[in-house]
Amino acid sequence: MRGRAELALFGMTVIWGATFVVIKGALADISPFLFIAARFTLAALVLGAIYGKKLQRTALKGGILAGALLFTAFVFQTEGLALTTPAKSAFLTGLSIPMVPLANSLVYKTKPARYEVIGILVASFGMALMALPSGKFGITTGDFLSLLCAIVFALHFVVLAHYSRTEGFETLAVVQVAVAAVLGIVSAIGFGVVRFHPTPGLGMAVLVTGVLATALAFTTLAWAQQYTTTARAALILALEPAVAWFASWVVMGEILSSRGKIGAGLILAGVLLVELKRGKPEILQI
Secondary structure, three states, X not given: OXXXXXXXXXXXXXXXXXXXXXXXXXXXXXXXXXXXXXXXHHHHHHHHHHHHXXXXXXXXHHHHHHHHHHHHHHHHHHXXXXXXXXXXXXXXXXXXXXXXXXXXHHHHOOOOOHHHHHHHHHHHHHHHHHHOOOOOXXXXXXXXXXXXXXXXXXXXXXXXXXXXXXXXHHHHHHHHHHHHHHHHHHHHHHOOOOOEOOOHHHHHHHHHHHHHHXXXXXXXXXXXXXXXXXXXXXXXXXXXXXXXXXXXXXXXXXXXXXXXXXHHHHHHHHHHHHHOOOOOOOOOOO
């Protein structure tokens, strides 16, 4: 089951990486809060139709907490993506990977295996090379928001890993997405300037992000984390920035330097290091 779970996580990573370009294009026609509300509302309706009868009414705590963190992370990511490039947004969001073991240790008082730490360090160094291709880095508002997104995503990842072992993944998937949808609707109504220009591209962006990158992806994440460790799952997700850059290169012509290519190789090396050192999954304890 762990092999299937990690393969599913890889597929989810490809979907998430590709949607950075999709969202970047959509934000020309819709305000960030309204886009978040649209994608999560669609995802909540899809998941509710599929798993509505399997919800555990007594097991909502994890889904509510995960949903609040999920919404916060996507606010930072979407607002930041409107102010920076898709690849850079993905690389900075990817910094949540090295934050996961730290958050895991602080919150759940556990320690990752030594080879997982080494793999995380290698992948993190690779992401640094990709995000800092010139050796210089000037923090913009978009960059800063993307960094905040990474911090919140790390916390969401750890919370989801814990509750996926005590609550049904169907409940986690539905409740967290529904909570994010409600928060998105309230925020879209109560905050900011609403911008909406309906186009076929915007409709496709909401459909892809709502069904594939939200409903399917977060159901997969909640299910898969029952069978693998937090650190191993985080390393697989470290491939997301490389996928995002490739999609940005194909669609927008964003170029990756030689330094960035080395970084991409190091990310893959970090993932392979953990995959070649398979051990028994660790169970998180509070």
